[in-house]
Amino acid sequence: MKYTKDHEWLRVEGDVVVVGITEHAATALGDVVFIELPEVETVVAEGDEVCVIESVKAASDILAPLDGEITEINTKLVDNPSLVNEDPTGAAWFFKIRIDDMSVLDALMDEDEYNDLIG
């Protein structure tokens, strides 16, 4: 698992990367009540706002962690946003993204580095 400073986790699954938000982020957001996902086949650039996530109190964005193409979205989140609070690093993945060069992941934080960041 790799991590971004925006509190996203990334997991390589074959030739795509699965993206979600960390437990730390889910706890900070509080009870999630609404999620808007990107459309499949959207081509995104690192830093693009690709998802909207709203908790009882506030709205925030999820940014594309890397350049690539969205290949799959987790539509279960749309009907059951609270999954993000229940299982943020498992069932509540947001989208899968295909990237050209997997080596860009090497620049991201590993678990220890991420834990230092939120420590």
Next chain:
Amino acid sequence: MAEELFRLGLHDLHVSLGGKMVPFAGYEMPVQYPAGVMKEHLHTRSAAGLFDVSHMGQVILRPRGSYEALALAFETLMPVDVLGVAEGRQRYGLFTNETGGILDDLMFANRGDHIFVVVNAACKSADLAHMQAHLSDDAEVIAVTDRGLLALQGPLAEAALARLIPGVAAMRFMDVAILPWQGVDLWISRSGYTGEDGYEISVPDARLRGFAEALLDQPEVMPIGLGARDSLRLEAGLCLYGHDIDTTTSPVEAGLTWAIQKARRAGGARAGGFPGAARILQELADGPDRKRVGLRPEGRAPMREHTDLFSPDGTPVGEVTSGGFGPSVGGPIAIGYVARAFATPDAGLEGEVRGKRLPVTVADMPFHPTTYKR
């Protein structure tokens, strides 16, 4: 430059309960506890929630002459029948300005030989100055600075509080009473800001922690933060000052005409005679140009404050002033102002969320039924 924040008397208790402290109206306030906004909200609707609202302003107006002279003087600041409030009863009031806008909304009570007032935290110094400027001939205006204020709200609030203070069970909605607890006088009203039955209790600072802990020891009671306080009042359709009402909104536009009793309206015994009477009485007669309404977004996306509202043909018709998710409603809800022609239940509008126009319907308030013990 960092703003100096006041700390609540119960600050250490909130921290020990795991409260997440945030700045609000100049105070460090618990926005939520570990249970989170959703559970805190639902617990208040099903059992009893304890809120620390000690940031609010408590004021005593002690007559220099007769109570009646004070009541009449107080009426010069509000379109409200003060004189008609019986001893032991509380009423909702609002200070208006010369243009008919609202300076603050408040609760006041007839406590026999004086009036007790509770005002919003963000407005309290301005309110005190306002009362001192206009009431000093008729009253001593006394800021109560040595008492905290707690709210216990929910269907089991009576059961929990009556175990400590049996006398509260006999109170009805909007009654006030001074009742003893372990040798101190508590100032109690049967009212609140959640749409639920419940109480607000003013407690001397020295006993505030002991009393709060005695309430938290009751099996029904859980501490509730500002986050759930906001979602609860939103579901109840209650105005948040500075958002749903302010110096530009009149009480008539805000749908608060129920707070303007007959005595102060045209033809009443003491008609007019409050700031902004010309506009307010005119709007009562002719209807306002815009009105505060409830709004139900059709999808799941909340429509937050400042969401622009449009008629189906794309004409701007107003904006959202409070909006979010209603945990008991199970979906997004909002309060906003719309042009008079659209201020009817079931009117179909659109709200612009992140560049997209989404359907929203004008709806009756409250969004969740109130359970006051009348």
